[in-house]
Amino acid sequence: MAEHRTISAAIVVESDEVSYVLKVDGYSRAKALLKNGECMTSTHFGVGGHDFVVRYYPNGSRKNYPDFISVYLFLEHVDAEDVKAKYTFSVLDLNGEPVPSYSLSSRGYQDFVKKADLKGSAHLRDDCLTIRCDVTIMKETHIDGQSRVPPSDLHRHLRDLLYNRDAADLTFQVGGKIFSAHRCVLAARSSVFKAELLGAMQESSAASPIEICDMEPDVFESLLHFIYTDSVPAVLDVVMASYLLVAADRYNIGRLKLICEENLCNHIDSSMVATSLVLAEQHGFHHLKEACLKFLATPSNLEAMVAKSDGYEHLKSSCPSLLKEVISTILPAELK
Known part of the structure; x- marks a missing residue:
């Protein structure tokens, strides 16, 4: 699972146009310590009233890109899809100027820079890699008489409450990692947490950490983040979506279930x-089942799935009756 670390950064200009400079000190050490899919996370920075973070993957964010550096810009906002913005990532040279060949406009890249191209490059100085992220918020034109009230920032206050641990009154232990939380927030957002934390577990949960089994720490962290902010990362990969879907089902968090199921579909x-x-x-x-069966209704897709032996063997051993259902979907009508 992804392991998050902090990288140093500084805001160069603060307005609706912001240049955010990230310095990855110890480039080689970060590359050696962090595996494919593991990242370092910048501090939050504001642009036009919205909060952003940058995640830096020294060995690629996905298993298909282990030879690349991946970077992503995340908008920490409940209504992230309504924000119009332009983004550019650039590697800076020794003079602090963007390198044209390493300047790309997008929220994030799986293949931002090939690691082999940086080896021995002048862009690495004292084992430090400097990346600039330029963010421009596109302003909307307001018609006279239209409300200028800013969007709700309740999610930001609740997020700060979670990560600052202010007034936290219970803890969870997940895979050896401890998380602090607030009983009333969890009870308000999940009927399962409400039954557990305001019921028989109320006294015992105050005395010692509540152990969560069968869940990875970063999945539980993402679950807590959604509970407090009602938002998921702008880039939600299918592996995390699968784990979060199970977690959302376990704690009966309906909106998160719909988001993850739609992502997988x-x-x-x-x-x-x-x-x-x-x-x-x-x-x-x-x-999700309907979407999968529809995909497998095409014979070539079924053949490709069978060729992926791990997944096929998992399906065959876990749900043999389901495999029969899959096969029946592509049989001619006269053979059904």
């Missing part, structure tokens, strides 16, 4: 369809 391919199908069958995610 929109990213079905032959390498993960078998795993998603088993997940859908075991937890009763009907829309």
